[in-house]
Amino acid sequence: MVHILNAIPEIFSIYGILLITLSVAGGIAIGAMPGLSATMGVALFIPITFAMTPAHGLMALGGIYIGAIYGGSISAILLRIPGTPASIATILDGFPMTQNGEADKALKISITSSFFGGIISVLALLLIAPPLAKIALAFGPAEYFWVTLFGLSIIVALSSNNLIKGFISAIIGLFIGVIGMDPLIGFSRFDFGNINLLSGISPIILLIGLYSIPQALEMLESGEINEGSSVAKLQKRASFKEIWEEFCQFWPTYLRSGIIGTIIGIIPGAGANIASYVGYNEAKRWSKHPEKFGTGISEGITGSEAANNGVTGGSLIPLLTLGIPGNGVTAVLIGGLLIQGLRPGPMLFSENADIVYTFMVSILFGNFIMLFLGYYGASIFANVVKIPKAIVAPTVIVLSIVGTYAINNSLFDVGIMLTMGLIGYLMRNLNIDSAPAVLALILGPMAESNVRRALLISGGSIGILFTGLINWIFLIATVASLVFGFSAFIKGRIK
């Protein structure tokens, strides 16, 4: 509680309010623009937050995160294009509402749902994270090894429609993670005689490359690029009373989807897009009129949007307590924490409690800002879709180059970033999902140093990995997620 009170002056300073407002607004615009994802937004802004204090930097990144996840719904509703993958199920009822002339109502339902989901998840974060961090403090290297392995296995199982390619992606990430000095004895590996590779490659540089360049190239690879999309004028305005009545009628959907999103956020590997689908399907299953779903029913938007913003706070729980990223955005945030000199993990709560609480409370406040901006300004943000891709794509490339350069003033880093971007584009065209690579890149070095530390403690006996309840829980969970992934793959894909 003391920490929460300490966070208040920092957040409610003029600078704090301005920073959060600008970053949420920036996030919404990024989210609303098809082709730019929340992960890319956070990755591109990390270099800019680099010069701020850690607390301010995290406030800005948190604002972009929640704003972008919500912003995707604007283009989903108005154009039938999800601005980010997180709004994929919002289209199903959002666009039909626009066709029925209820675009304004759909946008307002979407922002209230996103707000509600976001609030539930931040409250969960504030309640769950501190005690969980205390439990996590008891984790030894063996437990950490299994936790990282579980995170990896679940992302491989979930993220790819071809399990083998999911594994290959993870292997690519693991390999990149071993480049540079060995974590225990300092032996340099795969540095190819290059002095810049001795200390390894900073994850954030790889992530900027992997999340911005392929998207920029994909925007240009086909289709119309010189004309933006046009946005229809909102015809019928929805009054506050109407939205309030909707809320009173459908509050269980808001609550259910918010909780579903939070839980999905906590599970490593499952992201906001999965939450969007699950939230939508559950809303349909519990609805009194499931047959109306897909024809433009506001409950459908709530189901998807409360769930995807529910992911935001949920996904920060494993990040802040265990240092384990659960999705792309949190992987990028780990990179951000590292360059600020913070070590993600349970120690964060004891060593940098003020920063962590400021971050969490600022997200809570950011949700209110988001509600205000989205409720009154969604149709203004919708205008970003008018910007043609021929302008957006080169801008993204320039931003990623200057941003990467700004981190270490190193041209070598820029070269690595561009190379990674091209590898990422190649992977996309080979249908190899990059998400497992990203998480493996962060989790691989953690897994290696922990397993070796555990073996050092035990004097080389691998028995240490199989003693204790926590180890077995994560071991079984790892095997279970792989078995699940493998059976789904065999069923779905074999001729």
Added chain:
Amino acid sequence: MNMAAKDRITSIVLFILSIVGYFIAKNYPKGAGAFPKVIFIVAIILSCALFLSSFLLNYKIEKKNIKFFRLFFIVIFSIIYFILFPLVGFFIATPIYLFLVMFMLKYKKVYVLIFYPLCFTLFLYLIFKVCLRVPLPMGILG
């Protein structure tokens, strides 16, 4: 080329690289080499699995009409920009790069073509140079 053929090529490339990697890691000291060796052994198994699976799996046929020429030029332009900006300076190379790329993508509105690269560069100048004080290469302006 269909996806099955692409998968076979990927698997062969992965196989060769993993074998090479394994032999490099084999010479590392005991602790340092273990994890990379595991990675490469798994990669070798995966490359075989991918090769075999390319004969067994259903591939959905997707037609993407990729404009290779356009992409090729963007990539080449970006690489030239990356090489040139330390020499001529960031704030000269950037507007030229943006203008050339947009021009090459056949963007038509002349005033946007001219003013957008300048305004965006000014914006970057304010953010990175004035606010964040990042020492960006200034080239002949410096």
